[in-house]
Structure formats: C-alpha cells, structure tokens
Amino acid sequence: xxxxxxAVTAAETADHPLVELSHVEKHFGELHVLKDINxxxxxxxVLVIIGPSGSGKSTLCRTINRLESIxxxxxxxxxxxxxxxxxxxxxxxxxxxxxxQSFNLFAHKTILDxxxxxxxxxxxxxxxxxxKEAMELLARVGVDSQANKxxxxxxxxxxxxxxxxxxxxxxxxxxxxxxxxxxxxPEMINEVLDVMVDLAKEDMTMIVVTHxxxxxxxxxxxxxxxxxxxxxxxxxxxxxxxxPKTERARDFLSKILEH
Amino acid sequence: MSGFADLFSQYDILAAFLVNIELTLxxxxxxxxxxxxxxxxxxxxxxxxxxxxxxxxxxxxxMPLTIxxxxxxxxxxxxxxxxxxxxxxxxxxxxxxxxxxxxTSAFVCESLRSGINTVPLGQAEAARSLGxxxxxxxxxxxxPQAFRGAVAPLGNTLIALLKNSTVAAAASVATETSxxxxxxxxxxxxxxxxxxxxxxxxxxxxxxxxxxxxxYLSNKLAVRR
Numbered sequence: 008x009x010x011x012x013x014a015v016t017a018a019e020t021a022d023h024p025l026v027e028l029s030h031v032e033k034h035f036g037e038l039h040v041l042k043d044i045n046x047x048x049x050x051x052x053v054l055v056i057i058g059p060s061g062s063g064k065s066t067l068c069r070t071i072n073r074l075e076s077i078x079x080x081x082x083x084x085x086x087x088x089x090x091x092x093x094x095x096x097x098x099x100x101x102x103x104x105x106x107x108q109s110f111n112l113f114a115h116k117t118i119l120d121x122x123x124x125x126x127x128x129x130x131x132x133x134x135x136x137x138x139k140e141a142m143e144l145l146a147r148v149g150v151d152s153q154a155n156k157x158x159x160x161x162x163x164x165x166x167x168x169x170x171x172x173x174x175x176x177x178x179x180x181x182x183x184x185x186x187x188x189x190x191x192x193p194e195m196i197n198e199v200l201d202v203m204v205d206l207a208k209e210d211m212t213m214i215v216v217t218h219x220x221x222x223x224x225x226x227x228x229x230x231x232x233x234x235x236x237x238x239x240x241x242x243x244x245x246x247x248x249x250x251p252k253t254e255r256a257r258d259f260l261s262k263i264l265e266h
Numbered sequence: 267m268s269g270f271a272d273l274f275s276q277y278d279i280l281a282a283f284l285v286n287i288e289l290t291l292x293x294x295x296x297x298x299x300x301x302x303x304x305x306x307x308x309x310x311x312x313x314x315x316x317x318x319x320x321x322x323x324x325x326x327x328x329m330p331l332t333i334x335x336x337x338x339x340x341x342x343x344x345x346x347x348x349x350x351x352x353x354x355x356x357x358x359x360x361x362x363x364x365x366x367x368x369x370t371s372a373f374v375c376e377s378l379r380s381g382i383n384t385v386p387l388g389q390a391e392a393a394r395s396l397g398x399x400x401x402x403x404x405x406x407x408x409x410p411q412a413f414r415g416a417v418a419p420l421g422n423t424l425i426a427l428l429k430n431s432t433v434a435a436a437a438s439v440a441t442e443t444s445x446x447x448x449x450x451x452x453x454x455x456x457x458x459x460x461x462x463x464x465x466x467x468x469x470x471x472x473x474x475x476x477x478x479x480x481x482y483l484s485n486k487l488a489v490r491r
Binding site: 100111112 | 398402490
C-alpha cells in the first residue's frame with residue numbers, strides 16, 4: 008500500500024513542479040504589484056526571493072496560499088489549481104506552511120496550544136498524540152522549555168521559532184517564509200536562520216522572502232530578484248551575487264552589500 | 267425615616283427589583299447569543315449575511331426602546347396574536363425580554379466589533395494559513411480575543427440593559443420597579459422624595475459593582491501582545 012502511494016507521488020512530482028505560477032497578475036487599485044509572474048519551484052528546492060521594498064515579493068509569497076487573491080493567471084500546488092474559496096481552499100492551505108514577519112502566534116493560547124491547534128482541529132489528531140509531536144517539534148527548534156507560556160512571554164526569536172514549529176506540525180508540502188527575520192532584534196536573527204538552514208537540509212521545499220543575503224548565498228538553490236512587480240532575473244546564488252545581469256540588480260546589491 | 271420603613275412594609279420593593287434583575291439576566295443571555303451570531307455574520311465572507319447583520323444593528327440601534335416594547339405588546343401580541351403563555355404576567359415578561367434582547371443585541375454586536383478591532387489581522391491570517399475554516403478561526407481565534415478586548419463596552423451595555431429593563435413597564439410588566447414606583451407615588455404622594463431615593467439608590471447599588479467588576483476583568487483578561 009505504502010509503496011503504491013509512494014510510486015504515485017513520485018510519478019506526480021516527476022510530471023510537474025510542486026509550486027507553479029503562470030502569468031500571474033495583480034493590482035492594488037491603480038498599483039500594478041505583480042506583472043506576469045512565471046515561476047516554478049521543484050520538490051525540495053529552496054527558492055529565495057529578494058528585491059527592494061515594494062517590489063511585490065511579499066505579495067507574491069502571499070498569493071501562493073491565497074492570502075492575497077490574484078487578478079489573472081494560474082497558481083498550482085502539486086499540480087492542483089489553487090481553489091478560490093471554501094473547503095478546497097482550507098484543505099490546500101493546510102498543506103502550505105506560512106511563517107510571517109510578525110510571527111502571528113495566537114496571543115491567547117499557550118505555546119503548546121499554538122502548535123497543537125491546527126493538527127487537532129484540521130487533521131483531527133487526538134490531543135495526546137498532537138502534544139507529543141508538538142513537544143518534539145518544539146524541542147527541535149529549541150523552545151520546548153517554554154511550552155506552557157504565552158507568546159508575549161517569549162522573545163521575538165523564540166516566537167518565530169514556535170511559529171515555524173506550528174507550521175511544521177501540519178506536515179506541509181511547502182513552507183512560505185515572508186520576511187521571517189525582519190522584525191527581529193539582530194542578535195535573534197541567527198537562531199531563526201539556523202532553524203531554517205536545518206529545514207533546508209532536510210529537503211523541505213521552501214520559498215523565502217528575505218533581506219538576509221548570507222542566508223540566500225548559503226542555502227538557496229535559486230535566487231529570484233524582483234523589482235516593481237516583475238521578476239528581473241533568477242539564477243543560482245553564485246551567478247546572481249557574483250554576476251548580476253541587470254542594472255537594477257547590480258544597483259540593489261551595491262546598496263546592500265556596501266557595509 | 268418612619269416613612270422609609272412604612273414603605274418597605276407596605277410594598278414588596280425587593281421583589282420589584284428582583285423582576286428587573288430577572289429581566290436583565292434573561293435579556294443579557296439572549297442578547298449575548300444574538301450579538302455573537304450577528305458579529306459573526308458581520309465578519310463572514312458572505313456579503314448577504316454581512317448586509318443582514320448590518321441592517322439589523324442599524325435598525326435596532328437607532329430605534330427608541332419604548333417603541334420596541336410597545337410594539338411587542340400591541341403589535342406582536344395584540345395584532346399578530348403571538349403569545350408565550352396563557353398567563354398574562356408570564357406572557358408580558360417574555361415579550362419584554364424579547365424586546366430588550368433584540369434591542370440590546372445591536373449594542374452587543376457593536377461592542378464585540380470594537381473588540382474584534384483590537385485583534386490584529388495577522389491572527390486571522392495565521393489561522394487561515396494553517397487550514398482552519400471560517401467558523402474555526404472565528405470561534406477559536408478571533409472571538410475569544412475579541413471578548414477579552416470588549417469587556418469594558420460589554421459591561422457598559424449590561425449597565426444600560428439593567429437600566430433599560432425599567433422600560434418593561436411599557437410592555438405591561440406591572441411588577442417591576444418603575445411600575446411599582448408609579449403606584450407608590452400615587453398612594454404616598456407625601457413621601458415622593460423618599461420613594462425617589464429608594465429606587466435611585468437601589469439602582470446605584472446594583473450598578474456600581476458591575477462597573478468595578480468590568481474594570482477589574484478588563485485588565486485581568488486583556489490579551490498581552
């Protein structure tokens with residue numbers, strides 16, 4: 008049985024990329040925030056999206072689990088087109104993990120409840136089982152000793168690591184990171200990046216919007232550079248950082264790498 | 267001072283207050299249920315539900331309570347022949363509770379909506395991104411936090427409700443405080459100041475603890491962010 012499903016999954020992934028965006032367009036009123044975005048992300052790939060503020064990279068990230076709707080185009084996760092509404096959409100969201108800039112831990116729930124909530128309510132996993140796995144995940148990100156505290160009692164770095172554990176508890180096919188370290192104090196950035204590096208090593212498919220160029224260089228399989236709602240270039244970190252093709256990317260890199 | 271004792275021995279003043287407390291408790295319960303349903307409709311993704319709830323709230327919020335109460339008796343009972351019970355007192359009591367509840371539900375909804383505004387958008391986004399559906403996000407994540415942020419306005423709504431319960435006189439609930447007060451003044455016009463004081467103090471004594479309790483709860487339950 009297991010062999011069978013594995014075979015099917017393998018065949019499926021061979022056919023199509025895990026995440027596929029084609030001709031995606033989006034406006035915020037007059038503002039054209041996504042212009043003809045075409046992007047494919049393979050299973051196990053770590054894609055880092057960089058670019059100046061307002062370039063549409065966060066919006067792009069948020070369209071993938073439909074926190075932002077799109078005007079036109081097509082987004083597919085594991086070959087399935089992104090549903091518009093209802094049960095199908097909730098089901099899809101359960102398979103796409105998301106980590107936010109502002110952590111967004113449920114403020115009135117303990118750390119443990121934050122991690123067990125979705126497995127219990129969405130996947131209907133029994134409480135004891137969900138808690139056991141949650142403790143393992145919390146241990147993995149190094150905050151298991153804080154399990155019974157409320158989010159506000161933790162540091163930003165700890166909260167973000169819990170947020171990652173909370174997403175992982177749903178066993179997502181792909182993880183989206185929307186500037187996960189931008190709201191953190193400098194000394195806490197590395198503890199979060201370390202967790203992400205570990206995830207990448209375990210072949211998690213990741214789409215990461217970030218300003219951490221060190222992380223991009225070290226971990227990314229591919230770097231996508233966006234400006235003004237367009238993908239201007241993409242390539243391996245080596246290609247991109249050493250030989251940026253566009254003037255815009257050279258300008259951007261010179262500004263952030265100067266210091 | 268002897269007038270004070272006389273009045274208490276002649277009339278069952280405490281029983282009258284008890285009627286208002288009963289009216290208030292039932293109406294608080296029902297308006298809370300209605301208010302939660304309404305606010306859930308107001309934040310729902312379905313436009314027609316949002317529109318219905320908004321219409322309900324605007325209609326009852328802007329309608330004088332006396333008109334609703336008189337309508338309950340003359341319209342709902344008198345014209346439409348709807349009655350809760352063959353017993354007149356019971357019937358009028360529940361008509362009054364219904365009138366108070368639909369009226370107060372508009373204010374409960376508005377209080378809860380102000381509570382929802384204290385919950386950052388990211389909480390709902392996180393809930394949705396984990397695969398929770400609308401009802402799960404609303405009932406597990408948004409509303410519990412909204413309640414904690416709405417303790418103070420909900421307390422004020424409860425205080426207003428307790429005072430508004432005296433309008434039940436307009437719905438022919440003859441045993442409650444304002445009806446009793448009118449009767450007492452009619453037969454003891456010489457003690458009018460004492461009568462006023464009794465009822466005024468009675469309400470102040472009931473309402474001050476509610477205010478203190480809401481302030482305490484509001485601080486204690488506030489969600490730390």
